[in-house]
Amino acid sequence: xxxxxxxxxxxxxxxxxxxxxxxxxxxxxxxxxxxxxxxxxxxxxxxxxxxxxxxxxxxxxxxxxxxxxxxxxxxxxxxxxxxxxxxxxxxxxxxxxxxxxxxxxxxxxxxxxxxxxxxxxxxxxxxxxxxxxxxxxxxxxxxxxxxxxxxxxxxxxxxxxxxxxxxxxxxxxxxxxxxxxxxxxxxxxxxxxxxxxxxxxxxxxxxxxxxxxxxxxxxxxxxxxxxxxxxxxxxxxxxxxxxxxxxxxxxxxxxxxxxxxxxxxxxxxxxxxxxxxxxxxxxxxxxxxxxxxxxxxxxxxxxxxxxxxxxxxxxxxxxxxxxxxxxxxxxxxxxxxxxxxxxxxxxxxxxxxxxxxxxxxxxxxxxxxxxxx
Amino acid sequence: xxxxxxxxxxxxxxxxxxxxxxxxxxxxxxxxxxxxxxxxxxxxxxxxxxxxxxxxxxxxxxxxxxxxxxxxxxxxxxxxxxxxxxxxxxxxxxxxxxxxxxxxxxxxxxxxxxxxxxxxxxxxxxxxxxxxxxxxxxxxxxxxxxxxxxxxxxxxxxxxxxxxxxxxxxxxxxxxxxxxxxxxxxxxxxxxxxxxxxxxxxxxxxxxxxxxxxxxxxxxxxxxxxxxxxxxxxxxxxxxxxxxxxxxxxxxxxxxxxxxxxxxxxxxxxxxxxxxxxxxxxxxxxxxxxxxxxxxxxxxxxx
Numbered sequence: 001x002x003x004x005x006x007x008x009x010x011x012x013x014x015x016x017x018x019x020x021x022x023x024x025x026x027x028x029x030x031x032x033x034x035x036x037x038x039x040x041x042x043x044x045x046x047x048x049x050x051x052x053x054x055x056x057x058x059x060x061x062x063x064x065x066x067x068x069x070x071x072x073x074x075x076x077x078x079x080x081x082x083x084x085x086x087x088x089x090x091x092x093x094x095x096x097x098x099x100x101x102x103x104x105x106x107x108x109x110x111x112x113x114x115x116x117x118x119x120x121x122x123x124x125x126x127x128x129x130x131x132x133x134x135x136x137x138x139x140x141x142x143x144x145x146x147x148x149x150x151x152x153x154x155x156x157x158x159x160x161x162x163x164x165x166x167x168x169x170x171x172x173x174x175x176x177x178x179x180x181x182x183x184x185x186x187x188x189x190x191x192x193x194x195x196x197x198x199x200x201x202x203x204x205x206x207x208x209x210x211x212x213x214x215x216x217x218x219x220x221x222x223x224x225x226x227x228x229x230x231x232x233x234x235x236x237x238x239x240x241x242x243x244x245x246x247x248x249x250x251x252x253x254x255x256x257x258x259x260x261x262x263x264x265x266x267x268x269x270x271x272x273x274x275x276x277x278x279x280x281x282x283x284x285x286x287x288x289x290x291x292x293x294x295x296x297x298x299x300x301x302x303x304x305x306x307x308x309x310x311x312x313x314x315x316x317x318x319x320x321x322x323x324x325x326x327x328x329x330x331x332x333x334x335x336x337x338x339x340x341x342x343x344x345x346x347x348x349x350x351x352x353x354x355x356x357x358x359x360x361x362x363x364x365x366x367x368x369x370x371x372x373x
Numbered sequence: 374x375x376x377x378x379x380x381x382x383x384x385x386x387x388x389x390x391x392x393x394x395x396x397x398x399x400x401x402x403x404x405x406x407x408x409x410x411x412x413x414x415x416x417x418x419x420x421x422x423x424x425x426x427x428x429x430x431x432x433x434x435x436x437x438x439x440x441x442x443x444x445x446x447x448x449x450x451x452x453x454x455x456x457x458x459x460x461x462x463x464x465x466x467x468x469x470x471x472x473x474x475x476x477x478x479x480x481x482x483x484x485x486x487x488x489x490x491x492x493x494x495x496x497x498x499x500x501x502x503x504x505x506x507x508x509x510x511x512x513x514x515x516x517x518x519x520x521x522x523x524x525x526x527x528x529x530x531x532x533x534x535x536x537x538x539x540x541x542x543x544x545x546x547x548x549x550x551x552x553x554x555x556x557x558x559x560x561x562x563x564x565x566x567x568x569x570x571x572x573x574x575x576x577x578x579x580x581x582x583x584x585x586x587x588x589x590x591x592x593x594x595x596x597x598x599x600x601x602x603x604x605x606x607x608x609x610x611x612x613x614x615x616x617x618x619x620x621x622x623x624x625x626x627x628x629x630x631x632x633x634x635x636x637x638x639x640x641x642x643x644x645x646x647x648x649x650x651x652x653x654x655x656x657x658x659x660x661x662x663x664x665x666x667x668x669x670x671x672x673x674x675x676x
Binding site for chain 2: 017018020035036039040042044045046048049050052053054056057058059060061062063064065066068082083085086090198201202211213214215216217218219220221222223224227228229231232237240241244
């Protein structure tokens, strides 16, 4: 099946029972699959009037206890930014699939890009942390959609599945395991009685249990800065406590969240950094370059956000590591992160492509060979 | 980078509940309000408190299940209403209360979902969501506090500001035609449409009870005085004078075509129930068209 369809199947396997979306190429197949699958299990599929409404609806559904998701591409992702901030502020688990296409603006509806990486990190106003996962195959799109739900439920935060048109539209074999073998996580629910329950109390892991609408907890959730009871508190103290906790609940758990696929890092002098469809070409380049005797290694970001800062810093500090070559289909997004983390101890080179097609291994190999000279 | 945030420790649970109950329970309807949330933020003479009281009285008289009644609001003065009610309440983003409420209702159809928001929130930034929720006939109730301007931001013109009306952004008089909300709601497909003023507290209460009990998309417009912003700039007097003008100018009618119910800066205000029809809700149709067909036993090829 296609990567898009695999996303939908991943959502179903994770226990998603609510999907709200709006048609957009190249993500429409996620919605189409969901419109077939959800009624089969008594779930709700609804096509909303736009992506703003889609995002609002999945947050509402999640507040009513459903595992909820939406899917879109660049232009729709821009519209979702407002309520991604709401989900971060209300701490509502939900999954947003972004099948990236070339931009800016309407750009290349049917062709690939990886230009939404920084928007994914910083797109909604204010300070918040986000989790984003990037699959490089339909099989991984299936698996990471489940993972996206699990992380969002665990940390009460929106999670983005940051895929791309190539992975979304590519058809490969996808193995769906028996449902009993799929690990799913559900949000912590309150153990205390409603009268003793403090909705935004500071728990050890900074993730408070979530009261569901209709269970008698009478919670108030507001996008305004709020105190531990959830009441609006328009002052610096409440802001400090709330926003620090929102940041901390992700930053203190980055080691558990971050996943990468590493190759030949033991002796690498040049390290390719890539993700999503770009990583497929990068992998071939690593094989070719190794066969040619080059000491090259590779990091594939499975978790794009939070970024693997520690890994890059530690590698950059090694005498033998000379250069990072970041290959991505944009004018430099993750490359800036790599450069920042390398801290001047190793050079960062961007192999950038503006989108419209995936680059060939030969094109990327030329950049790597130049770097090696 | 070494990060050093300012120390910010959460207060202990005992302190969080401290003083919360002070004065709570003095009024018999306090049981519908959250502890420690009153006094509210609204100006003297504002009608939002009356609307909130009408909602609370509807809860009592209509015997609403507080466990299953959920209120969603958007942004603006009346958006704060959600935070005063001792229910599950959600104060969302500007204009997005209706799609948020749609998600809540469809994910748990047993909930009574009520949106309480303002004219700018529901009909300018959220206008598209209103017409589509009405078209789908999502089983929610939308209550609009219509004060003809953006009060929270100091009184700017909006989608219901009458022609010639002065606001901070229409200093020479409003040159845009306003929405007639009753007509818009009917045309969009609402199954129940009523309009009252803040003076019609009993009628508001009864319309809210009827709406919550009625399946489908129900709309109640409450004309609300905003003496601080809209009233002052248009020389409409204080809150009491504006209420008197509602008494003098309200015309109770069920006969009038919704098209004929537009409101001007001064003059008559048509009030009453304008639409009350039955139509299958979104979930009725979804169950019939999608869920039943998706789960119907497949016909075998041999007959």
